[in-house]
Amino acid sequence: MAPSTPRSRDADTKKRKRDPSDKDGQTKRLRHKGSKPTSNGDTDSGDLRDNALNVLSQLKKNLTDDQIETELSNLGNSDPQATGWQVSAPMGGRMADIDPIFVEKEKYLIVTYNTSLQIYSVAESLLIRRIALPVVQNTYGDKSNAPNIVATCLSHTKPDFVWVACSDGRVWRVNWKKGTQVDREFRTKSQTALDMSVAAIQGEKNSIEVIYVSESTVQLKGEIVAYSGPDFTQPTCEILFTTKQAEQTIHLLRSSTDGKTVIGATRDNLIVGTVTPNVTKTDLGLECEFFAFNTTDIVCSLDFKITNRDDGIVVDLIAGCARGAIYYYNDILRKLQNLNAPKSKRDSLQGRKYHWHRRAVHSVKWSKDGNYMLSGGSENVLVIWQMDTGKLNHFPHLSGSIENVVVSPAGSSYALHLDDNSLMVVSTADMVPKTYISGIQSAARFTSTPKDLLVKRVWSADREVRHHVPAALNPAEPSRLYVCTGAGQQAMLAGDLQSAPLLQSFDMESFRSVAKQALARTQPTDVNITSKGNPISEPRITHVAFSQDGGWLATVDDWQPPKRDLEKMAPEAREEFIRARREVYLKFWAVGEDDQPFALSSRINNPHITSRPETVLDLAADHTSNRFATLGDDGMARIWHSKVRQQDGVESKGTSGEVLQSWSCAVAVALGSSVGSDALAITGENAGERSGSLCFSEDGSTLFIAFGNSNDGTVYVVDTKSGEIRLTLENMWKGHIRRLQVLSPYIVTLSDDVRVYDVVADELQYGIQLPRGRNANMTREFSHLAVDRKSRTFAVIVPGGQVSQLAVMKPEEPELLCVKRIPHRITSLVSTGSSSGFVAVDDSAQVWTIAEASDTAAVAISRPLEDMQLDGEPVAEDAIEDEEMEEDEEMAVDYEVNGAGEEMELDDDDAQPATINRQRLAELFDAAPAFAMPSVEDMFYKVTGMLATKPLASS
8 A cells, every 4th residue: 555645646636526607527626725827737745745756657657566565554554552542452363273172170261263363251151362374474475385283282291282284284382381382393294284192101200292183294194103202303204104195194193192102094094003012211112013904995083992901902993085975994903903903813903984974074082981972074963973882872963063073081071063153061961051152253264174175065165255254333232233244154155155144243352252143044944955855045135234323224235146056047048137137135124132132123225226126235224313225236225213003003012112113214315327236237337347336425414425336436425305416426445446435525536546526625635555366356455444533543354365454534634543464354344333443254264453542532352361361270389389388477477476375266168169151041030930939038048059069188
């Protein structure tokens, strides 16, 4: 980005105002008081702002994106805090396809995200600490091959640490208790990592930590490499196994706790190996024996259990495959070792087959006692298999497909990681969730290939997010963020169109998902695939907006038949059929209180229609009253208002006695001669080339509308009462208009550049050149503009590859108050009139806030308990010992001063303060209606019973 003044370009900066009194049609010049125009008609140096002088010569050139970035860094302030602005550290993120880890006797849960490790309390579902990982580097460009986290394992020798492996070969050691950053790092010898497992081999005196890593060679062969060392600064490595054929990488790797059994999987082979350590005082040698055998399907999940017997160990292996089958290999190690034995001692390697899942088995685990097998896939059902009888038990109706299943060390809980970026911990006794963790559930980019797509299917899912994510902040509750989402990550990105029929309510103060409601047609209970195996396409919410008091929500959802269903139609009739069968709905929802679901008040079928439904290009809310405005591809702008619903002259009321409202169009405005897409078809123009945006003025009296074909640059000024077009402004935008906002008395337009126009002074204030990007469609889709009326600033975000560039400035001056390069693609940027600052959501489901640090009314997001010093974690042992020594000394002094007195009775009570799970309280108080509840005395004793500590330890 680089700012320019109105006269820095010839044609683009000129503006003509269609007014009868303006006979000569000349544009007013921007100049300071007392300045005079030069003889050649160009502005003098004094007419130009200081910041624009630095880049005036560069703007006339065809600058590359890198050159524009350089000019921006020179002109802007790259340190937001220098100007009082603060960009928060990101919160949340997308949970990675990695098993969560129970620690500290199942009191905490370590969850791996795409960019961080987050530690949660199992009892309260609260975030204790967030440890950022340096996975994504802050670079500008295409990052399709960006590294990602592939494994997280708990250290068996030092339980306070976890090992994290990255796909580019970096392996980090992280202290999850202290919440520090990466403690130690080393790289694998091949600078690749596909999976990792950690073991503790018993030495002469202490246990030795060994890290098994599956790596890929230059010939794409798979290797299992063992790393060991006293401090892992320069660990020794030893190759244990290498696949014989190319393109046989080991994508799954597991090992026993003692490191003597290693299990792996390639695309069509299972690998079973034994490791015999040879420990000396100075070295660790590993003797190994590995076996590999073919499987009938692609293995995408596996688990094994070891049973100790007098004659050796028994290894029972289960493997979940890509086509839905689970294979059980009983005592597989002994069978493999007997392959070279006499024929009478050989056993078949054929596994027992279990098949219930329609698609890939995402996760499969043994229960603690080994009598059950748990599996999960895309059916939103946890399946529990009883191995002896083959009986199935189901835990259905989950909110998303299961990605990971983990059995707690004690076997009392199951942790389920779901596809909708949520995680729950379920008690094995009653299968009731006792922990629920949920982040932003909007569409995010895939960091790895979905397991359902390991085999070729009739459908596919895009790796990248294709459209921006509509989002809004409720003015009545500025901490409540609403984002559009779907039934899961894979469901949103599968098929021809990106679907998002649901609206998630997310509380930023507690950083928890509050509710999720369907605002468009969904398939929540039916089988969501067609007879041919394609996923059923669901509508996509394209626009959301709250009224000025937060009492109403307006949404626009769009759906059209997928092209795959029309393959047998003639090509010329296919597009016409899709346009005719298209469904576009404008809906108005009444916002309830106390997290009640939104109530649908009115639904407008095809709010913009010609001979067929037309696209709704934009939706805006009035800042002074409960009105909304829509702009359609038919060249019409409509203003919608509510009125009391009546029947036979009597007001209609709802079940709670509230007066019902209905919404209708009050004003319709035709914009120039571009009315109707049918008119474009006659002239041979493409309706998809038109773009538009609109916004109300701050007093609600005027509606500013930018609409037209590429490079039209026209902005219409409309009287909201009469619907009359008062003025027509030209050369206000370039290329496709992406967003128009009003910050009185200025109009800010975002297109291929940013332009700020002063309506009162009737002159262009300044312009900013933007990077074009490699993909024009992606640049248009993920460019954002938002205004903050509290601080009178506006924010612009422009994508570049997989990163985004953020700039905050004031409309009066082309001075960049804040410049920040975010290493992710921003999918949403919102602000609200009741609080200052901006909220951004990226394609990794992270939340960023941009605000003035000194502003107490700025939007804020929750922080981990550790940052607020509420984590309640014990301090280091040395600190505890020092504190105890000081207390002992104080008690000794007090004893000498006051005398011995009576003997003090020692109390060996080891009771801890009781913590009541809110689930238990809900079960107690919601067990029956009020008239059927027990007496107050009984309720009191039940609550005190929950708070009572355990009995004193017997002497």
